[in-house]
Amino acid sequence: MKPSILNLLKKTVASLAPFQNLVLISLAAWAMHILLRVMLLFRNNPYGFPFVSKPDWFIFHAVCLDFLWICNALVVFVVVGALLAKIIGGQSNKAARAAIVAKVTTILYATFHAVILPFTLLDNEVQRFLGGHLSFGLVDTYKDTSSIAMFYDYVANDLSVPYLQFVVLALMLPATYGIYRLLCKGYRPCEGFYVKKSVIAMIIFYIASYLFIYVIWTGNSRMTKLRPVVSLVYNDLFVAKKVEGLAETDLGVYRSAYQNLWQKIEGDSDWTFSDAKEGNGLPLYRVPSAGLLNSEKLKAQREMQPNFVLVLMESQRGRNTGYMNPQIQPSPTPFMDSLAAHSHVWMRMHTSGVPTTGGVLSTHLGIPHHSRLAQATDLAHVTIPSFVSTLTENGYSTHYMSAADPAWDNLGVWMAKWYTAQHYNRNREDDSTFIDNAIEYVRDTLAKEGKPFLATLMTRSNHYPFNFAAGMTDEQKNLPLQERINVTMGYADRQIARFIHSIENEEWYKNTYVIIMADHGFPLGENGVSTISGGGFSNITWIPFFIHGKGLDAVRDTTPASQIDIAPTVLELAGFAVPNIFMGHNLLRGGLASTPTDSTDSASVPEPHELAGLSLGAYSGYAAIGLDGYRFIAKYPSQDETHIFADSDLRQENELTGKLQNEEGRLSATLDTLLKISDYSLEHGL
Numbered sequence: 159m160k161p162s163i164l165n166l167l168k169k170t171v172a173s174l175a176p177f178q179n180l181v182l183i184s185l186a187a188w189a190m191h192i193l194l195r196v197m198l199l200f201r202n203n204p205y206g207f208p209f210v211s212k213p214d215w216f217i218f219h220a221v222c223l224d225f226l227w228i229c230n231a232l233v234v235f236v237v238v239g240a241l242l243a244k245i246i247g248g249q250s251n252k253a254a255r256a257a258i259v260a261k262v263t264t265i266l267y268a269t270f271h272a273v274i275l276p277f278t279l280l281d282n283e284v285q286r287f288l289g290g291h292l293s294f295g296l297v298d299t300y301k302d303t304s305s306i307a308m309f310y311d312y313v314a315n316d317l318s319v320p321y322l323q324f325v326v327l328a329l330m331l332p333a334t335y336g337i338y339r340l341l342c343k344g345y346r347p348c349e350g351f352y353v354k355k356s357v358i359a360m361i362i363f364y365i366a367s368y369l370f371i372y373v374i375w376t377g378n379s380r381m382t383k384l385r386p387v388v389s390l391v392y393n394d395l396f397v398a399k400k401v402e403g404l405a406e407t408d409l410g411v412y413r414s415a416y417q418n419l420w421q422k423i424e425g426d427s428d429w430t431f432s433d434a435k436e437g438n439g440l441p442l443y444r445v446p447s448a449g450l451l452n453s454e455k456l457k458a459q460r461e462m463q464p465n466f467v468l469v470l471m472e473s474q475r476g477r478n479t480g481y482m483n484p485q486i487q488p489s490p491t492p493f494m495d496s497l498a499a500h501s502h503v504w505m506r507m508h509t510s511g512v513p514t515t516g517g518v519l520s521t522h523l524g525i526p527h528h529s530r531l532a533q534a535t536d537l538a539h540v541t542i543p544s545f546v547s548t549l550t551e552n553g554y555s556t557h558y559m560s561a562a563d564p565a566w567d568n569l570g571v572w573m574a575k576w577y578t579a580q581h582y583n584r585n586r587e588d589d590s591t592f593i594d595n596a597i598e599y600v601r602d603t604l605a606k607e608g609k610p611f612l613a614t615l616m617t618r619s620n621h622y623p624f625n626f627a628a629g630m631t632d633e634q635k636n637l638p639l640q641e642r643i644n645v646t647m648g649y650a651d652r653q654i655a656r657f658i659h660s661i662e663n664e665e666w667y668k669n670t671y672v673i674i675m676a677d678h679g680f681p682l683g684e685n686g687v688s689t690i691s692g693g694g695f696s697n698i699t700w701i702p703f704f705i706h707g708k709g710l711d712a713v714r715d716t717t718p719a720s721q722i723d724i725a726p727t728v729l730e731l732a733g734f735a736v737p738n739i740f741m742g743h744n745l746l747r748g749g750l751a752s753t754p755t756d757s758t759d760s761a762s763v764p765e766p767h768e769l770a771g772l773s774l775g776a777y778s779g780y781a782a783i784g785l786d787g788y789r790f791i792a793k794y795p796s797q798d799e800t801h802i803f804a805d806s807d808l809r810q811e812n813e814l815t816g817k818l819q820n821e822e823g824r825l826s827a828t829l830d831t832l833l834k835i836s837d838y839s840l841e842h843g844l
Contacts, residue, residue: 177236179264179342181356184232186338187271188225190330191278191386195220197326198282205574206317209286210565211584219377220384222367227386229364231270239263275330277387283313283323285383289571290538291390379515379567382532403530403841404834413441416835419828423770424743432737442525442839446735459733463610464708465670466549466728467600469657470518470616471650472562473624474676476507476700477684477809478647490644493655494674494702501672502710504745506805507703508784509678510721510775513690515567517677517721518616520775522546522576524725524740528840529776529794529833534568540843545725546576546612548736555604555611557581561592561618577614588628589619589653597660605666617653620646622680622690640682671707671731675724685810691778694791695801696810699775699782705731710746718771718784718805719745739844741836743771774832783829788818790825794833797826 199213199220210216243259281292313323371381404412417431428450432443450456476482480489481498482505489495510520511527515534520527522544527533550556558580564570565582573580581599586592596615604611619627624642625635627649634645654674661667678698681687685695703719705727722742729735730744747769773784781794784805793799802822803810815822 177239177260177263179260180232180235180239180267181360182338182341183264183268183271184228184360185341186334187275188228189337190275190334191224191228192221194275194278194282194326194330195224197322198285201286202318203286204316204318208565211563211582212566215566216380216384219371219375219380222371223381223384224386225363225367226371227388229360231388232267235263235267235270271334272331274387275334276327279323279327279330281387281390284539286318288539289568289574290535291385292387293390293536379513379532379534382535383568385535404838409441409838412831412835415828415831416441419772419832420741420743423772424747425770426747428735428747440739440839440842440844441835442739442741443737443844444739445737450735456730456733456735459731462669462708462733464731465605465610465666466612466732467661467670467672468612468614468728469654469672469674470521470614471654471674471676471702472514472617472620473622473643473678473680474620474647474650474702475643475679475697476676476702477679477697478644479702482700482702482808490647491651491702492648493651493658497658497672497674497706498702498704500712501704501706502713502715502746503704504715504717504719506716506718506771506773506784506808507675507701508696508699508718508720508773508775508782509676509701509777512678512698512775512777513567514562514677515569516775516777518569519572520721521675521677521724522572523840524722524738524742525840526720526722526741526774526833526836527776528837529781530837531840533840534572537840538568538571540841541575542840542843543738544576545728545740546614548729548734548738549612549732550576550578552732552734553609554578554732555607555609556614557599557604557611558614558616559592559596559599560616561587561589562616562621563587564616587618588626589617589650590628592618593653593657597657601661601664605661605664615657616677617650619653620650643680643682669708671705671710671728673703673705673724673728675703675721676701694775694777694780694782696789696808698777700808707731715745715769716806717745717769718773720773720775720784722774723771739839741774741832741839745769745771774829774836776833776836781829781833783825783832785825785828786821788814788821788825790822790829792826792829795830797830800826 195217199210199216201209203209239259246255284292314320428447429444430447432445478490479494480486480491481495509517511517516527519533523542531537546556556577558573558577560582563582564573564580570580586595600613604613624639624646627646630645679701681692681697684697687693687695690698723745726740726742726744727746730746775782779793782789782791787805789803789805791801800822802814802818
């Protein structure tokens with residue numbers, strides 16, 4: 159038995175011998191890709207800032223990822239070449255014909271890599287300048303000749319090394335050929351020994367690479383950022399084409415359906431949808447009425463020039479927030495509970511996207527996360543204003559402060575578009591040290607600049623696997639996830655309490671709105687789901703959200719809402735009404751009081767309050783809508799799996815699926831309409 163297996167191995171190795179040059183070409187190409195990755199990850203971007211803050215956390219994934227796709231390409235070419243050699247080999251001159259096929263295959267394989275390498279360099283530069291990958295959508299956006307001239311100007315002013323891109327472009331193929339020739343000299347085949355040794359080594363490294371990036375140290379956002387060009391082309395040609403978006407011919411019908419629903423929920427005539435040139439025919443583009451622009455309410459808010467502190471708390475679940483679930487004793491969030499008792503609280507707030515990129519971008523843009531694309535990376539080239547950009551343009555000093563690296567999932571690219579500055583330091587990733595720095599900067603710098611400010615704080619410690627909080631005991635770290643999250647949520651709550659207590663006695667605090675919310679929740683087995691991409695149930699979508707500040711009474715609001723509503727609501731508080739493509743609604747329409755909150759009883763229960771509302775979100779293959787008293791969840795876009803609950807059933811313990819077929823059909827169609835409209839708007843920008 160053993161001799162026959164050995165003979166088979168020898169025959170297999172012998173059959174690979176004619177294609178041994180493909181192995182050398184693969185190794186040479188891999189070496190050049192490693193060099194390109196180093197030049198991308200360890201360099202500054204063109205604006206003088208590190209491309210990523212932790213290149214050491216990226217480079218090993220990049221090296222392994224490139225090895226995997228290069229080996230896959232090698233196998234394809236070898237198999238095709240071997241089949242052709244077998245087909246045309248015949249009985250006479252078989253070896254000679256096989257050698258010709260192998261030579262042609264080698265030339266084609268070398269040409270393949272000669273094409274891929276320059277496009278990889280271009281993709282790297284697109285990431286450095288625009289934050290997104292090279293794609294057909296980006297080419298369509300920047301297809302005019304002026305973009306080429308603009309790119310040359312950008313290269314000339316690159317704050318890393320000007321013109322280095324052109325030098326690398328000129329030298330990369332000769333350098334790759336030089337590496338190939340060195341490999342040829344260093345490894346001389348001897349009766350198939352080289353082929354066998356190299357192939358075995360490559361197989362071992364292939365398995366190790368796969369296990370490293372897909373099992374040992376995974377990370378979807380990082381993998382998206384590091385996607386090779388071959389993967390981008392494949393996705394654009396085959397995957398994206400299979401998914402039906404919004405056709406231009408259907409745009410008018412969908413636009414009318416969406417706009418009618420928006421006006422029905424908004425319930426006023428302060429805004430008008432417009433087909434003006436500025437909006438490029440976008441279905442979401444709306445402009446404020448003259449009455450709204452001249453209203454005394456907005457004028458009074460503008461004259462106040464209020465400050466804003468927006469706290470985005472990592473994975474803060476509504477299910478584990480004390481004021482949202484009084485039955486939880488003791489409450490994991492005592493400070494949030496006490497502040498909520500004096501604030502306008504939305505009890506039915508849902509995230510509009512997961513993971514963090516989805517929640518954060520939805521909050522800023524007023525549009526749900528894209529239902530199919532990795533928005534933070536795939537659409538980074540699209541120009542989309544946010545509520546922050548409006549504040550910045552109107553004289554606000556806007557600062558994004560994050561305990562987690564915003565470059566990790568490409569959020570830093572988006573924040574740079576809107577904020578005056580962003581702040582991150584890898585030595586301040588614990589919420590305690592992060593909050594220490596935020597206190598100092600807000601109190602001693604922002605508050606003394608003489609202009610209104612927005613400080614956005616993104617926490618980190620309450621992150622899966624919920625053992626990041628400083629000072630956790632071994633006993634706490636060994637608790638089940640369902641209990642351990644209470645420990646880390648409590649830790650994050652204490653850090654936010656320290657921040658608020660450190661500024662609440664400052665004079666400017668009286669003119670400050672504090673907004674506290676989560677980016678998303680986290681599934682911990684409820685509804686049979688325990689992974690963040692496993693569905694759109696309330697365990698991942700239901701989040702805390704409240705606003706505390708001047709003119710806001712203590713209210714328990716049961717209006718269905720989601721993160722897309724935050725952008726128009728914040729601008730209402732700032733007193734600005736500008737043309738926009740927000741899909742959400744102003745949650746304070748008609749409800750902004752003229753006097754500050756004066757409640758002092760921490761045990762008081764605010765009065766219930768409700769407007770017509772809508773909650774909407776897209777969640778990594780799932781989507782959900784809350785409308786007309788129901789919350790509908792579907793696998794999207796197929797909708798071959800659906801669930802429906804009463805909107806008031808926030809813990810979603812009583813499923814109504816199959817009992818409300820008319821409602822399910824209506825909500826299914828509405829969900830599809832809204833997401834096609836929102837996806838279209840995100841892809842086209844403004």
